[in-house]
Amino acid sequence: MRKLYVFDTTLRDGEQSLGITLNVREKLEIGHQLVKLGVDIIEAGFPASSPGDMESVRTMAQELKGVTICGLTRAVEADIDLCAQALRKAEYPRIHTGIGVSPVHMEKKLKLNPDQVVEQAVAAVKYAKKYVSDVEFYAEDAFRSDPIFLARVIENVISAGATVVNIPDTVGYASPWEYGELIGYVIKNVKNIDKAIVSVHCHNDLGMATANSLAGIRAGASQVEGTINGIGERAGNTSLEEVIMAIYTRRAAYGVESKVNTREISATSRLVSRITGVTVPDHKAIVGANAFNHASGIHQDGVLKDRETYEIIQPETIGVAQNLISLTARSGRHALQHCLEELGYQVSGAQLDDVYKRFLQLADLKKEVFDQDLFVLMGDSGGALNSIVLQSMSIATNGIEMATATVSLEIEGTIMTDAACGNGPVNALFNTIDRITGNTAILEDYTLKSVTRSSEALGEATVKLRHEDGRLVVGKGFSTDIIEASAKAYINALEKREIRPDSGGSEEEA
Numbered sequence: 334m335r336k337l338y339v340f341d342t343t344l345r346d347g348e349q350s351l352g353i354t355l356n357v358r359e360k361l362e363i364g365h366q367l368v369k370l371g372v373d374i375i376e377a378g379f380p381a382s383s384p385g386d387m388e389s390v391r392t393m394a395q396e397l398k399g400v401t402i403c404g405l406t407r408a409v410e411a412d413i414d415l416c417a418q419a420l421r422k423a424e425y426p427r428i429h430t431g432i433g434v435s436p437v438h439m440e441k442k443l444k445l446n447p448d449q450v451v452e453q454a455v456a457a458v459k460y461a462k463k464y465v466s467d468v469e470f471y472a473e474d475a476f477r478s479d480p481i482f483l484a485r486v487i488e489n490v491i492s493a494g495a496t497v498v499n500i501p502d503t504v505g506y507a508s509p510w511e512y513g514e515l516i517g518y519v520i521k522n523v524k525n526i527d528k529a530i531v532s533v534h535c536h537n538d539l540g541m542a543t544a545n546s547l548a549g550i551r552a553g554a555s556q557v558e559g560t561i562n563g564i565g566e567r568a569g570n571t572s573l574e575e576v577i578m579a580i581y582t583r584r585a586a587y588g589v590e591s592k593v594n595t596r597e598i599s600a601t602s603r604l605v606s607r608i609t610g611v612t613v614p615d616h617k618a619i620v621g622a623n624a625f626n627h628a629s630g631i632h633q634d635g636v637l638k639d640r641e642t643y644e645i646i647q648p649e650t651i652g653v654a655q656n657l658i659s660l661t662a663r664s665g666r667h668a669l670q671h672c673l674e675e676l677g678y679q680v681s682g683a684q685l686d687d688v689y690k691r692f693l694q695l696a697d698l699k700k701e702v703f704d705q706d707l708f709v710l711m712g713d714s715g716g717a718l719n720s721i722v723l724q725s726m727s728i729a730t731n732g733i734e735m736a737t738a739t740v741s742l743e744i745e746g747t748i749m750t751d752a753a754c755g756n757g758p759v760n761a762l763f764n765t766i767d768r769i770t771g772n773t774a775i776l777e778d779y780t781l782k783s784v785t786r787s788s789e790a791l792g793e794a795t796v797k798l799r800h801e802d803g804r805l806v807v808g809k810g811f812s813t814d815i816i817e818a819s820a821k822a823y824i825n826a827l828e829k830r831e832i833r834p835d836s837g838g839s840e841e842e843a
């Protein structure tokens with residue numbers, strides 16, 4: 334197996350994302366986590382860009398041990414001087430210098446001809462070598478350059494002392510086979526290539542940064558550059574976690590291995606997201622919140638039988654606790670039964686069918702059904718007597734005048750509808766139910782609380798009714814809609830006293 338060097342540029346290229354500028358403390362916090370992650374090189378910043386970044390690189394060079402600390406420069410002596418100064422205390426310092434090599438960069442941006450570019454590249458590497466032995470050269474916009482010219486530049490900078498040669502797809506223009514071919518071309522056509530490490534550095538403008546990097550690695554590159562969560566200018570850089578896990582999962586296919594501690598991937602991703610403020614999409618490969626969640630019934634049934642059916646990476650590998658099943662409206666009985674068993678409920682047959690039916694009603698209202706919801710579902714089933722069923726209800730209220738409720742109840746096969754006013758929605762609702770059922774018990778207490786998490790949490794309503802004979806009956810109702818939960822609780826309390834339909838409401842056949 335070839336060793337793959339992992340070069341993290343979250344704090345340099347990643348920080349070039351619009352809206353992220355990290356201060357010394359923030360960079361250092363991420364830097365410490367990158368050391369834990371076990372990357373080989375941390376590109377800490379661009380010291381010439383600002384005094385703040387100079388200080389960040391200097392602090393990281395001083396504080397972070399056991400890892401190469403790198404700073405970026407243009408092929409300009411003043412940049413290299415500042416970078417060398419910032420890296421003075423680094424255990425393993427690296428200066429990363431370079432220049433554009435594509436026609437558009439040379440002609441339009443640098444206003445230099447190819448010979449001048451070669452000359453400036455060589456001079457920069459030689460100048461950086463005066464300060465440090467480890468000098469990486471980047472051939473900016475290499476993918477859009479003439480490969481023959483690129484090979485010439487690379488050969489010259491290696492002769493000048495470059496220890497690593499970086500062949501970037503600066504604008505994310507490549508497709509995997511083309512990028513692989515370019516890396517293969519450089520390796521084959523640069524005579525002294527064995528004196529340097531070839532590095533891949535890809536951008537994600539066409540969504541192919543990871544694929545391109547992997548193609549470059551397969552073609553012989555031994556260093557990969559990227560950022561955590563793929564952050565970076567425009568559409569970002571290669572997501573390091575994706576490359577790391579691709580080669581971890583498919584070692585034989587790539588023939589390389591890294592020393593990264595994959596179990597720190599999740600923690601690193603979360604830290605970078607928190608500090609940069611760049612959220613990770615739920616479906617993002619490796620580190621997205623849903624990356625290891627199985628949400629549909631067929632998949633859930635499969636992973637319960639054997640995780641390999643739908644799982645190529647065990648979440649523990651990246652430091653995430655396994656959450657095998659997330660219950661949603663797409664879950665089936667196997668998944669529900671499994672989650673209930675985990676909570677200590679043994680349900681099967683008709684009881685499972687019954688819970689499953691009520692589970693689906695809830696799941697259609699909520700994005701995800703959590704353990705707390707299941708507790709409620711199970712508790713609720715014991716209390717539901719179903720002699721009075723809430724068919725529909727609507728409330729009209731403007732918050733100033735009396736509220737009006739219209740309610741339809743099915744009572745022992747007969748649908749009863751009525752309306753009543755109240756000094757608030759719940760009061761109007763209870764008054765209407767009283768009219769339909771002929772209830773005369775007094776409402777002694779009414780409470781409402783949220784019993785599960787998330788914005789679609791279940792509300793639990795508790796109603797206490799005092800009957801004429803002195804008995805106190807407690808009813809409970811659960812729903813994501815608190816008015817509905819209140820109606821259910823009221824009905825539950827009434828059911829417990831075997832209320833019979835009264836002539837108060839208009840009658841319909843069920």
Ligand SMILES: CC(=O)SCCNC(=O)CCNC(=O)[C@H](O)C(C)(C)COP(=O)(O)OP(=O)(O)OC[C@H]1O[C@@H](n2cnc3c(N)ncnc32)[C@H](O)[C@@H]1OP(=O)(O)O
Binds near residue numbers: 431432433444473503
């Ligand atoms: C692909 C990449 O990610 S490259 C790295 C991008 N990172 C950054 O730009 C870091 C933040 N940048 C900065 O702080 C500033 O742009 C600085 C300090 C680097 C330079 O600032 P200024 O001196 O004001 O120059 P400015 O940014 O306006 O223009 C860049 C100049 O550098 C030249 N240049 C660009 N790249 C290189 C290079 N690799 N080597 C030599 N010269 C270069 C440009 O041609 C231009 O030169 P000109 O002034 O003669 O036209």
Ligand SMILES: CC(C)C(=O)C(=O)O
Binds near residue numbers: 405499501
């Ligand atoms: C400066 C170089 C390494 C770069 O970030 C790029 O070309 O994308």
Ligand SMILES: [Mg+2]
Binds near residue numbers: 346503536
């Ligand atoms: Mg870049």
